[in-house]
C-alpha cells in the first residue's frame with residue numbers, strides 16, 4: 001500500500017485486495033496500541049474486531065466462525081496472550097488460526113514460552129509498522145495455504161464417498177451409512193427403511209441409444225429418486241443401475257409411500273436426452289428394519305423384495321416383511337420398457 005500523491009487516498013497493493021476480507025482479532029488493553037492497530041489494519045483491508053482484554057477475546061474466539069488472524073497482547077487482564085494461545089491450540093479448530101503475539105518483553109525465554117504456547121510469530125513493542133504489515137502478510141499466506149489444503153481435502157473426501165456419475169453416495173459410503181443408521185435406530189427404538197431400486201430393462205436403453213445416453217438416464221433417475229425423498233434420507237449407487245435408499249425414522253407406511261413416490265417420479269414423465277424422450281421405470285424392493293437383525297440381512301430381504309417386484313411385472317413396489325411379502329402398487333400398466341413419447 002502507498003498513499004497516492006494526487007489524492008492522498010490509501011491505495012491497496014494487489015495482495016491486500018483479498019476477497020473476502022480477512023478478519024483479524026486485535027486483543028490489546030492499551031488503548032493507544034489498540035487504536036493504532038485497528039486503524040492500520042482497516043487501512044490495509046482487514047475487517048477488525050478489537051477488544052481490550054483476554055476474556056472478551058475468548059468470547060469472540062468461541063463464536064462459530066472466529067477470525068483467522070489473531071493479534072494478541074501478551075499482558076492483559078482477563079486472560080493473557082499466552083493463556084489464550086494455549087486455549088486456542090487445545091481447541092484444535094479447523095481451520096487453523098494464525099497467532100501473532102505482541103509483547104513488551106524481549107527476553108529470550110519469554111519468546112520461547114510464547115511460541116511453545118502456540119503462537120506462530122511475535123512482535124516486540126514498540127514495533128515498526130512496516131514490519132507489522134509484513135508479518136501479517138506472512139500470516140495471511142499461511143492461512144490461505146491452509147484454506148486451499150482444507151478445500152482439496154474436502155474435495156477428495158467428497159470424491160471418495162460419492163459416485164462420480166450421479167453424485168449420490170458411493171456404494172461403500174451408503175453401506176457404511178446403512179450400518180450406522182441401523183445402529184442409531186436400534187438405540188433410539190426407531191425403525192429405518194431400506195429401498196433397493198433398480199431401473200427396468202436398462203440394458204435396452206444402452207443397446208438402443210448408446211452408453212452415453214444411458215449415463216444421462218442414470219443421472220436423471222438418481223436426481224428424481226433424491227427429490228422424491230426427504231432431505232435427511234440417503235441415496236447411494238449400489239451397483240450399475242441399482243440404487244439404495246435409506247429412510248431414517250421410517251414406518252412401513254412411510255416406506256411404502258416414499259417408494260411409490262419414487263416409482264411415480266421416474267415413470268410419470270419421460271426423460272429427455274439428446275432429443276429423445278425416454279420412458280423409464282424402476283422396480284423397488286423395500287424393508288423396514290427391526291431392532292433385531294443385521295444390515296446384511298436387511299439388504300438380502302430388500303433384494304428378494306426387488307426380485308419379487310421384477311418377477312411380478314416391474315414398475316412396482318414390493319415391501320418385504322418376514323414372510324410373506326406384501327405387494328403394493330401392482331396395478332400399474334405393463335412395465336414401460338423404452339419407448340418414444
Ligand code: GH3
Pocket residue numbers: 165198199200201202203204206210211212213214215218239240241310314
Ligand atoms: P432388469 O429390468 O431385469 O433390471 O433388466 P436390466 O436390463 O435393467 O438389467 P441387466 O442387469 O440385464 O442390465 C443392466 C445394465 O446396466 C447392463 C449395464 O451395461 C448397464 N449399466 C450398468 N452401469 C452402467 C453405467 O454406469 N452406465 C450405463 N450407460 N450403463 C450401465
Ligand code: MG
Pocket residue numbers: 028029030073074075076
Ligand atoms: Mg497489555
Ligand code: MG
Pocket residue numbers: 198199200201202203241
Ligand atoms: Mg435393471
Ligand code: MG
Pocket residue numbers: 198199241242
Ligand atoms: Mg440391476
